[in-house]
Amino acid sequence: MDMLSAMRAFVKIVDSGSLTAAAEALAVSQPSMVRTLAALEREVGVRLLNRSTRRMALTDEGREYCARCRVILAAVDEAQASLSARRIEPRGNLRITASVPFGRQFVAPLVIDFLAEHPQMHVELLLLDRLTDLLEEGIDLAVRLAPLPDSSMVGVPIGDTRRLIVGSPALLARRGAPSTPGDLAGEPCVSFTGLVSPAEWEIRERDKALRVTVNSVLATNQIDAAVQACVLGLGWGQFFDYHVREELRAGTLIEVLASHHAARTPAHIVYPQARLLSPNVRAFIDFAAPKLRRGLGDPG
Structure with missing residues (x-):
């Protein structure tokens, strides 16, 4: 039997509330809908619906099967829509x-x-x-x-x-590169508040997250201002790698504490x-x- 068609018929019966309404919605005869449901129940080996002349109700197995049918049919529809999307402008x-x-x-x-x-x-x-x-x-x-x-x-x-910590060549020459996260305590820092707190930064050491108190001489929600302040040597900064990609390439910023960056x-x-x-x-x-x-x- 065509299982996808049978699943669609079963879901339509559940949504319509009756075999007759489902048959009308799918433009088939009511006896044909009855045969489809009976064949589906034989195929899966359980009763899906308790039916009488007055009412119809899902069995526990039918309720679970209906939920799974919806997932399967949605996936099929999405796959078809995906192919159609490639054909239609x-x-x-x-x-x-x-x-x-x-x-x-x-x-x-x-x-x-x-x-x-x-x-x-x-x-x-x-x-x-x-x-x-x-x-x-x-x-x-x-x-x-x-x-x-x-x-x-x-x-x-x-x-x-990933996050990384950077400083300008002038800052490194003036203050030296920090060798441990704790070395940032008391150092001048620039905090881009869209990523870090101006009071403490998250830094990882041996797969453990550390909270390091920092001295933010500048805290701003403007990424361009934060990066430029670091380039000018105002302090150390913590950014996502894409924030400072061009500066790293140009050498106007240099990564420090490379083994202590936060998780990706x-x-x-x-x-x-x-x-x-x-x-x-x-x-x-x-x-x-x-x-x-x-x-x-x-x-x-």
């Missing part, structure tokens, strides 16, 4: 969010390139340094640098990033599990994910 609206520094450096250029390839698309890009509720705020997808404990989100991995932070493109993956979301993920993986994998 994306059009319409897409709302995307990301953090301000990462969004400016990585996501905004990708959105511009995406729109150049798909001129019938309209994108609203929201760069926010706060966690957004995608469903509540009507956002289609987000690029997040964080673990994904929320099971209502589907995450597409795009790599990871995973990065994902996420979208709500409750939504069927739309062609527009699929098109952007297919376009952006490989480029973001290359960008995050580029050594600092």
Whole structure:
């Protein structure tokens, strides 16, 4: 028997509340629906529905099987939608969010390139340094640098990033490179408050997280100001590696305490599990994910 068709019929019976209503919705005869249900119950070896002339109710096994059928059918529908998305030119609206520094450096250029390839698309890009509720705020997808404990989100991995501690060549010449996390106590520091506290930094030593009290001569939520202050030798700074990639390449900042950086932070493109993956979301993920993986994998 065609198990997928039988599963769809079974779920339609449950949702419709009767065999007759399900048969009408699927444009088949009521006897045909009865035969399909009977064949499905023979195939799985259990009774799925208790039926009488007046009412119908799921058995315990039927309730569990119906839940599993919904998952399977949703996966099949998503796979078909994914293939359709590749055949159909994306059009319409897409709302995307990301953090301000990462969004400016990585996501905004990708959105511009995406729109150049798909001129019938309209994108609203929201760069926010706060966690957004995608469903509540009507956002289609987000690029997040964080673990994904929320099971209502589907995450597409795009790599990871790590924190590192840097200083300018002038600062190293003036004060010497710290050799242990404790050496930062009393040292002048620059704190980008979008990542660290101005009072203490998290640093790892032998796989243990340490909280080190720091003397923040500057605390700011503006990443450009924080990086520039470090370049000018105002103090040590802690950043994600992509924040200071160009400065590390140019030699205007130098990494210190390289063996004591915090654990790597995973990065994902996420979208709500409750939504069927739309062609527009699929098109952007297919376009952006490989480029973001290359960008995050580029050594600092």
